[in-house]
Amino acid sequence: MSDFRIPGITVYRLALYARVLENFLSEGKELVSSEELARACGVNSAQLRKDLSYFGQFGVRGVGYSVPALLKHIRRILGTDREWPMVLAGVGHLGLALLNYDLLPQRGFKFVAAFDVDEKKIGRVINDVYVYSIEQLPWVLKEHPVEIGVIATPAKAAQEVADLFIAQGIKGILNFAPVRLKHPKNVVVEHSDITLLFDKLAFYLRRLD
Amino acid sequence: MSDFRIPGITVYRLALYARVLENFLSEGKELVSSEELARACGVNSAQLRKDLSYFGQFGVRGVGYSVPALLKHIRRILGTDREWPMVLAGVGHLGLALLNYDLLPQRGFKFVAAFDVDEKKIGRVINDVYVYSIEQLPWVLKEHPVEIGVIATPAKAAQEVADLFIAQGIKGILNFAPVRLKHPKNVVVEHSDITLLFDKLAFYLRRLD
Known part of the structure; x- marks a missing residue:
């Protein structure tokens, strides 16, 4: 129940990140920096890192995020890894x-x-x-x-x-x-x-x- | 053109604030605190105050916002004060x-x-x-x-x-x-x-x- 404290707008952004990551994946992109992902989502990168930090540690400093791994993780958070x-x-x-x-x-x-x-x-x-x-x-x-x-x-x-x-x-x-x-x-x-x-x-x- | 730096998600929230203010107005509500408005919009009140601060100073400390005045102002910002x-x-x-x-x-x-x-x-x-x-x-x-x-x-x-x-x-x-x-x-x-x-x-x- 504690996740109910996560603001609705954060969850909306998580869903948005998932969509953009899906597009990256379909284009064959394997790695993405937080700056690039944030820009594609229309948010700033500090916001992106803060949103993801609610749910643990992601990415490697200086390398960025693995597109498939981050997408899988966000889907699990959202509950869209099931029917x-x-x-x-x-x-x-x-x-x-x-x-x-x-x-x-x-x-x-x-x-x-x-x-x-x-x-x-x-x-x-x-x-x-x-x-x-x-x-x-x-x-x-x-x-x-x-x-x-x-x-x-x-x-x-x-x-x-x-x-x-x-x-x-x-x-x-x-x-x-x-x-x-x-x-x-x-x-x-x-x-x-x-x-x-x-x-x-x-x-x-x-x-x- | 400088307003292009305003993130899309902030603009989306402004539109959301306008909707909630419209509902308050239709219920005859004249004054609202930033906490109450934020709660009705599903954001936190610091976020709300930050969003509004992009566009100048609103509200009176300890009194809150005038519902019709804030709505009018947000509509002007959004450009929804015209056809x-x-x-x-x-x-x-x-x-x-x-x-x-x-x-x-x-x-x-x-x-x-x-x-x-x-x-x-x-x-x-x-x-x-x-x-x-x-x-x-x-x-x-x-x-x-x-x-x-x-x-x-x-x-x-x-x-x-x-x-x-x-x-x-x-x-x-x-x-x-x-x-x-x-x-x-x-x-x-x-x-x-x-x-x-x-x-x-x-x-x-x-x-x-």
């Missing part, structure tokens, strides 16, 4: 995009069932995932317990879905609906807000002139 | 989700045109946005110049679209395709990778047990 089966609620445009996003299963995050309230969607199979009625959620989760539930419903339905997920033992929720969810302390909720990226773009754009 | 017209390339599931995401125009980010290569999509109007053939892109951008282009195409089409955007004077690109784009230094490219959020969720989930 995470998931369920999805809400098969709208975003839900369809998520079900069809092949990078997720490639990284171990695999949808095993989807749910909707729309009769026209129930019974469809999208990228090998069956769409159930939301009423079947307790039964499906009892038969196929998973730890992660993803919410891609309209805002007004999100809390009800979260309550259903939590009642069926789901411990981690990724919420794409633009609403803050109430949840017990032993459930982890991450909220996705893509408008943050547009803000960031505006910041740098305004400074181009 | 940003945008175009979209790729009207697939994710593109449709973006065109229908009403929080974007509410925050000043408004699509004025969309582009696709699929005959079945060209000529459709989605949430008041017309879908043009990608071949019409130079003409549309000449008639309606915008600064931001959003890429929601498959990975293999993303670089070609980015080149078209840049040739027509677009200065900021938000790329949802899972590929790193080549671009000149006077063009800002932000890359969206939602798999980072799943990684973050996995990290905290594994530490629940």
